[in-house]
Amino acid sequence: MDRIAAAFARARHENRAAFVAYLTAGDPDFDTSLAACRAVLAGGADLLELGVPFSDPLADGPTNQLAAQRALEGGMTAARTGELVRRLRETSDAPIVFYTYYNLVFSNGVENYVRAAKAAGADGLLTLDLPPEEAGELLAACTQHDLKTVFIVAPTTPDSRLPLLCAAATGFVYYVSREGVTGVRDQVAADIPAAVARIRAHTELPVVVGFGLSTPAQVREVARAADGVVVGSALVNVVAAQLADRAGLPGRLQAATAALAAGVRP
Amino acid sequence: MTVPAESLAAPRFALPDAAGHFGPYGGVYVPETLMTALHELTAAYEKARSDPAFQTELTHHLQEFAGRPTALCFAARLTQHCGGAKIYLKREDLLHTGAHKINNALGQALLARRMGKRRIIAETGAGQHGVATAAVCAKFGFDCTVYMGAVDMERQALNVFRMRLMGAKVVSVEAGQRTLKDAVNEAMRDWVTNVRDTHYILGSALGAHPYPMMVRDFHRVIGRELKEQILAREGRLPDEIVACVGGGSNAIGCFFDFLDEPSVQLTGVEAGGRGIRRGEHAARFEGGKLGVLQGSKTYILQNPDGQIELTHSVSAGLDYAAIGPEHAHYRDQGRIGYAYATDDEVLETFQLCSRLEGIIPALESTHALVYAVKRARELRPEQILVVNLSGRGDKDVQQVAAILKGEEGPSNR
Ligand SMILES: Cc1ncc(COP(=O)(O)O)c(C=O)c1O
Numbered sequence: 001m002d003r004i005a006a007a008f009a010r011a012r013h014e015n016r017a018a019f020v021a022y023l024t025a026g027d028p029d030f031d032t033s034l035a036a037c038r039a040v041l042a043g044g045a046d047l048l049e050l051g052v053p054f055s056d057p058l059a060d061g062p063t064n065q066l067a068a069q070r071a072l073e074g075g076m077t078a079a080r081t082g083e084l085v086r087r088l089r090e091t092s093d094a095p096i097v098f099y100t101y102y103n104l105v106f107s108n109g110v111e112n113y114v115r116a117a118k119a120a121g122a123d124g125l126l127t128l129d130l131p132p133e134e135a136g137e138l139l140a141a142c143t144q145h146d147l148k149t150v151f152i153v154a155p156t157t158p159d160s161r162l163p164l165l166c167a168a169a170t171g172f173v174y175y176v177s178r179e180g181v182t183g184v185r186d187q188v189a190a191d192i193p194a195a196v197a198r199i200r201a202h203t204e205l206p207v208v209v210g211f212g213l214s215t216p217a218q219v220r221e222v223a224r225a226a227d228g229v230v231v232g233s234a235l236v237n238v239v240a241a242q243l244a245d246r247a248g249l250p251g252r253l254q255a256a257t258a259a260l261a262a263g264v265r266p
Numbered sequence: 267m268t269v270p271a272e273s274l275a276a277p278r279f280a281l282p283d284a285a286g287h288f289g290p291y292g293g294v295y296v297p298e299t300l301m302t303a304l305h306e307l308t309a310a311y312e313k314a315r316s317d318p319a320f321q322t323e324l325t326h327h328l329q330e331f332a333g334r335p336t337a338l339c340f341a342a343r344l345t346q347h348c349g350g351a352k353i354y355l356k357r358e359d360l361l362h363t364g365a366h367k368i369n370n371a372l373g374q375a376l377l378a379r380r381m382g383k384r385r386i387i388a389e390t391g392a393g394q395h396g397v398a399t400a401a402v403c404a405k406f407g408f409d410c411t412v413y414m415g416a417v418d419m420e421r422q423a424l425n426v427f428r429m430r431l432m433g434a435k436v437v438s439v440e441a442g443q444r445t446l447k448d449a450v451n452e453a454m455r456d457w458v459t460n461v462r463d464t465h466y467i468l469g470s471a472l473g474a475h476p477y478p479m480m481v482r483d484f485h486r487v488i489g490r491e492l493k494e495q496i497l498a499r500e501g502r503l504p505d506e507i508v509a510c511v512g513g514g515s516n517a518i519g520c521f522f523d524f525l526d527e528p529s530v531q532l533t534g535v536e537a538g539g540r541g542i543r544r545g546e547h548a549a550r551f552e553g554g555k556l557g558v559l560q561g562s563k564t565y566i567l568q569n570p571d572g573q574i575e576l577t578h579s580v581s582a583g584l585d586y587a588a589i590g591p592e593h594a595h596y597r598d599q600g601r602i603g604y605a606y607a608t609d610d611e612v613l614e615t616f617q618l619c620s621r622l623e624g625i626i627p628a629l630e631s632t633h634a635l636v637y638a639v640k641r642a643r644e645l646r647p648e649q650i651l652v653v654n655l656s657g658r659g660d661k662d663v664q665q666v667a668a669i670l671k672g673e674e675g676p677s678n679r
Contacts, residue, residue, distance in 0.1 A: 055442065055573040056559065058451040059297040059458065065441060078571045102295055102558045107572030129295045129558070133285060154299040156461060161301065179299050180459035 026076030043257025061183030219263025286475020365657030393425025470513025485519020
């Protein structure tokens with residue numbers, strides 16, 4: 001079993017949803033980011049979603065935009081992102097999924113990108129601005145190199161698109177619980193269980209839910225309906241708050257992750 | 267305004283394909299949240315496009331509100347100055363709000379009204395598209411928000427005031443390099459968030475399908491009029507047509523009806539900024555690479571990793587890292603040629619045109635004039651060169667005055 005499937009199977013075996021943590025690779029610098037990734041894994045993340053910073057993150061709100069900007073200013077490149085994953089693999093077997101924009105995947109050859117990501121130790125790829133209609137080349141490369149794909153379903157997605165999206169995904173399906181960009185929200189959307197059920201009618205893959213979750217109570221609420229719960233901006237905010245004390249970040253981040261991840265543990 | 271049925275069969279009308287591709291370019295590269303909105307927009311546009319009532323309504327507003335048709339004007343003293351081909355100017359600068367942008371803003375506003383949207387958003391660089399959008403929103407009673415980079419708000423302050431006068435909310439974009447590309451990002455973020463009741467009036471032949479096609483179609487009126495006017499005036503087609511290329515809307519609108527006239531050379535002029543060095547220009551065909559940005563696959567100025575490069579141009583409307591996908595396609599085909607003009611050349615020709623013709627051109631449009639002045643000298647006096655004068659330069663006079671006084675050189679921004 002691949003690492004992604006294994007992580008969801010393990011959570012299911014424990015009768016709980018998986019906890020997915022998002023951080024931006026290289027935010028605010030390589031060494032701090034490596035320590036931050038290790039801290040969220042130590043804090044109880046079952047899966048790490050690693051944002052590969054892009055200059056023009058049009059699906060992201062201010063929190064992740066600033067994180068990407070810090071990472072790029074801190075010298076993050078495609079090569080350094082691979083290096084980060086290789087270093088994480090020295091100490092962790094947790095699944096790692098890249099979360100990025102298509103130009104970074106496309107610009108030096110889709111197959112080259114996929115091969116390098118897999119070789120570095122990544123397990124999956126979520127390309128925010130690549131709908132399945134345009135994803136033929138990427139899907140072929142991911143099949144060839146056994147990198148799993150993740151596709152997003154939105155509240156505006158009609159049922160008629162679900163077969164296409166679910167067929168393109170090989171790792172898991174990600175339901176974004178709101179229209180809009182990434183960023184912390186006060187309230188959890190009301191219709192999550194119905195949306196998850198709608199998606200499950202088209203796939204056996206795990207369905208994770210995210211976008212805007214920031215408290216253990218919200219995590220607990222969503223965990224009742226989904227196979228996995230994603231928390232991003234709330235963790236990135238912890239990074240942003242520790243810029244002046246980078247050495248203190250791992251401790252804070254591990255504690256924040258543990259508090260949020262408690263939401264998936266009964 | 268309506269296209270005769272038989273001409274729809276010509277190959278150029280087959281593009282883009284149903285998924286928005288112009289050869290290998292174009293397509294739809296957006297977050298899933300926008301896919302349904304784009305499909306709905308495509309369907310609504312296809313319906314409106316073949317509906318004579320829509321075309322009649324649009325033509326009516328283009329005449330009554332925007333001031334079409336625009337004149338084709340012989341530039342006698344500029345022609346004399348160059349001593350070569352006859353130079354004509356297609357006067358899109360005479361349109362209401364000061365540039366070609368109103369053609370597209372009107373078309374999309376009428377479409378949004380048909381689609382039952384209440385709210386309009388737009389991005390703007392030079393402010394001309396923002397002003398055109400603000401005007402049509404005032405006219406038709408839409409709530410209007412325009413995103414504009416903070417740098418552009420400063421260099422195009424007059425247009426910010428105009429938009430606000432007409433009731434638009436102008437939001438300053440502080441992200442990235444704070445110019446057009448960043449304003450597009452911010453408009454797309456708004457659209458992702460408010461997609462159910464909001465229409466995004468994209469201002470150039472850019473972005474995801476159906477925008478490049480739709481924006482082109484709304485500007486085709488430029489080329490159609492030009493063809494009639496030059497035939498009436500000269501009894502023949504021009505030898506060459508020149509237009510500036512930001513995203514590419516005024517150029518493709520002007521060129522489209524000449525694509526299958528092989529005797530007419532077509533030339534797009536990009537912004538050469540301070541010269542073709544990384545970060546110093548916005549000439550995508552000079553050092554750009556195939557990529558995907560803001561919805562479309564096309565030529566993009568980017569670094570070896572795929573991060574979008576900074577751009578520079580004295581003209582805010584051309585200061586953008588990507589070019590419309592249809593231009594990339596016709597460049598491959600060899601049908602449209604591309605050149606660039608530098609800031610310094612533009613500043614000189616801006617003054618030349620003002621002095622010789624009594625027409626103050628927009629800095630964007632002046633890029634086309636720079637090429638035309640050089641090119642006319644290479645052509646014979648009986649040959650005809652048409653420049654699409656996409657906009658007027660009123661918005662630019664403060665910035666140019668400051669540059670000429672040495673307060674703000676194009677080389678010390
Ligand atoms: C007068 C004028 N011309 C040209 C442009 C460039 O846009 P496009 O290439 O879409 O015509 C602008 C954009 O702001 C403009 O204001």
